[in-house]
Amino acid sequence: MNQLASPCHYRTQLIGFIHMRRTRVDKVNAELVTLTYGTLVAQLCQDYDSNYQDVNKQLDKMGYNIGMRLIEDFLAKSGVGRCANFRETADMIAKVGFKIFLNVTPTVTNWTSDNTQFSLIFEENPLADFVELPDDGRAQDELWFSNILCGVLRGSLEMVQMQIEAHFVSDVLRGDDTTEMRVSLVRYIEDEMPPEEE
């Protein structure tokens, strides 16, 4: 898979932009970010010959790499301390993390009774502005356009000793009513060596 363009290439690009958005506050044009991300996805779709499963995977992987770096920045800038439990983590992600980086606040909802799974409902999604999925009859069913966000969550939480699994379950781009990401805590990581960069 990596005989294609190096993911590294995409990653640095994106980190750069997301950083700009935060450090030079409000100076970066939102459309530029949106367009950059959109172009990246479109390019992946083209590179992977519209194999959307692979595109999803690739986006997730890129997000993971972003997340691992972004967490440092997040902790430094936000100054938040350790969360007491997973519910608190969820709120932190929604109200501080997304607020800082994308200036949106998804709703945290649909907790399972054991407090290990929740959903993020996105009222708006800056990454998906202007986007209409290709009408090839498959993208609507297979592509998760904003899948990078799952990777970002996975990567950043792993850095703070939480192994999670995240995936989208619906997307307005596909014609669904809401955009919803399902996040599940797999386990807390105890004193392990940080994994190798993928």
Added chain:
Amino acid sequence: MTSPGDATPVKPPPSFSPGIARVASKSPSRYPGEHETTQSLDAELTGSHTVSPPTPLSATVAELPIRSSSSHSRSERSSTGQLARSSIGSPFDGRADGSEDIRSSIIRSFSPTIAVHASEDTDDLVRNKGFKGGFWELIRPFGETVSGKVVIRDSIGSSRAWEDYGVRFINFKGIGKAPAGQDSGPLAQIEEVLSKQLNSSGDTLGGTVRTKDVLGFPATTPLCKSFLQQLLSSTPAAPHETFGHPVANVIAISSRNPSPLETLRQLYADGATGDQHLPTWINQEYLRYYVLIHDEERDDITESTKLYDQMKRHFGLHCHLLRLRSSQCVVTDDDSMQVPQCEWLSPSEHLSGAGEAEALVDLGTDGTPYLFGSDATGIRAFIRELVVQSVIPFMENKVAIWNDQVASKRRGISGKFMSMSRRWAGFGSSSRSSIGGSAGGSGNYDPTQHFYSPDSPEAILRKMADFSFMLRDWKLASSTYDMIRSDFGNDKAWKYHAGAHEMCAVSMLLNPLATSAKIKLDSVDQMFETACYSYLTRCSDAPHALRCLSLAVELLKSRGGSATESAAKWAMRVMDFGLVGSVGQILYTERVAACYASKTPGGAAKWGGRRRKAGMWSMLAADQWLKAGQPTLASACLEEAERLYADVLQADGVFPMPEMQSFVENLRHAVKVEYLEARGFDARDEPPAEDSTAPEETSEKLDKRHHRRSLVGLPVQLDTGALNTTQEPRDPDGPSNDDFERA
């Protein structure tokens, strides 16, 4: 078979008529410069400009004047050299400059009318020579082009020589009378003639249909030119304009006449009184010209000379002694020559002419009359003398007098006063009494009979304007029309009103001194608009309205620049008004295309042209020709359209819009199939092989004929004459087949 982007599937069909050399048409290209004309009569003349390489447009434009002028004079010289072809300006002339050609046609269509009133003995003499219509018919074709230059002085005294001056001879007995046997209007007749020409000459027409002018724009098609000539010849003498009124009357007797002077007096008197007197709206102040025709074979020249001297003593200088042989000339005679074709035939003459030709075929005789060269020389000399020494000076003189006596008053204070108060001392009085008191008190116009008395100032000014127009002094003409046009409106003399507006606009457009900058196109447009409205809505005069609009189209087109858009607009208006029949509609579709095509991009910029519009209209014309069963013409239009589109489409020649593209592809295919079928090929499984042998073609054609509607499959030799075009040098064995249609 070929991809759409390729060259046209159907080549412009080569001409097969005898005498026309077959020039193998190169594979059609979409670039103007590479275009080889398929018409080849004057191939050596056209050659020089048609093969201009595809240079940048600006360069071509820069060279334009020099080229066209040189070629023009060259063709002129050569055509005067060959007497047989001296009916100049034929559509097949191959003259590059299409619009000049049309402009000249228009100018020549408004030539002075000269009545011919011959004694019985004269007509008998001429009938013996094979001219059934008598003396008038004999000299008529020669009048259309006066040999040599004709020098005309304009109102400010400067002279100009014209090479293409002509006069129109009409039969004195027919003036002001509706042509006999006319059961349909002239417009319907034109349409009928057109369809006849189409059906009889589908192939040759197609072969010669496209003469490209220097820039590669479509020159006038022969059919279109034929249409215009018929239209301009179709209007009979009318009160509101004096173009059909005789400027002079040629009174002719022959040396056979027992009492010559008596007869001359009698003929003179016919003009004023008697059964054959002219309508009261015709001014009687025309020139009388007396001709004595001497029978070279039967009579003594000394007697005739004596008589001629006597005539000169009685009637003054306007006399001529014309020496003719009285026997009929046949082809085999030494010194025989074919009588030139009449270029200006009215549609009814076209129709009746065709009928005569058929009758003649039955009798097994040759319809085309021949004449001894000496007779022709005599007639030419006579006409030249008549025009140069009598008619032109007469007209110049009249214009000067009227300008001095009538126009200046009208221009002066009293005239302006008069136009306001509708009173006119002096000139008006006699006319009022002659008409017998005009109703409504609106000056000199008789609203019940719808005309001005010929000696009223209005009528005289109109006549003066017409005279100066025919003398090609368009400046004086336009200012005179301009002066009187509103007067007619005040009198509610709507036809006069329309006519003055029409001719005012026309003369403004013809005036070469008025450059496009000076001339106000808006006001010209407005005048055409008014003229058309008055003709059509107020007078229901469709023929004049059509003439008016056709003149507008052609003259505005020849102006170039933004005027071409007006031209296109008027052409569309013609179609919208339904002034033309189905063939006319297609012709006008072609005209719209031609108008747009002649608008070229300005300067170095690529914009400002109307290539897409021209291309579209050519496509539509192709479609309509195809539907009319004329695949040959359709193919020519299609080729034209592709050439026009070439500049604006991508290199592959594919239309960006899918439905356009499929329409064009279907059209191409249909044209190809029809065209090849009409030529006897089975188009479905045979690739287009243009230059296959003739015998095969004819045999297949015969098989196919019964189920092909159109007559394109007819032997081609039949049709060259149908258009009254140039007479080509004949094949020795050709004429019997070839000429029977030229009555």
Added chain:
Amino acid sequence: MAAASKATSFNSSTAHLGLNNHFRLKMSYYFTILSPTDTPLFNIAFGTSKGGGDGIARFRFPETAQYMNQFIIHSSLDILEEAQWTNGGMYLKHIDTYPPAAAYITAFLTPSGARFLLLHQPPHLPSSTSTGSGLGSSSLLGSAGSTTRASSSSIAANPTSPQTEEAVRQFMNEVYESYVKTAMNPFYRQGMEIKSPVFRSRVTAAGKKWL
């Protein structure tokens, strides 16, 4: 401020419509977006929705309308190329007419060079005649006396009236807005046909709203 002016213009045009409701004709429209290289990006045909119109295009010559509309629009590019140099604005108003089908072309030029072309065609009136019909028809009276522009019978149906120009301007602006969004879609490749159903529905809505 902007809202206020928008409101007034809207009011004036609705007032106008109300006034002429009786005469309001059901126009037929054909809207095309062309790329700077003349490639068609988008086509839609629709009819008047206002004043009880059903929004369905009924062209005068339905059997030829498909290709003729494209021919007419394509041929108006000749004029557009000229007008874009003489008129600085994006909205070029009425630029061209194809008299035989009474088709009027209004143009809008995006800064990037895409061209929006709207063909509008008033319906066949009983009083107007088709091409090639007899002489002395009443259409002569209508058009011969005054300029061509005034030949249309009712003000509301006159595609060159200021009201119409204004309504088309609103339509064009709205379509332009949607067009920009569509062009921002990362999956839309520049110069390719716009297949987005969202865009189509937006154009339809704009047509309903303004035309």
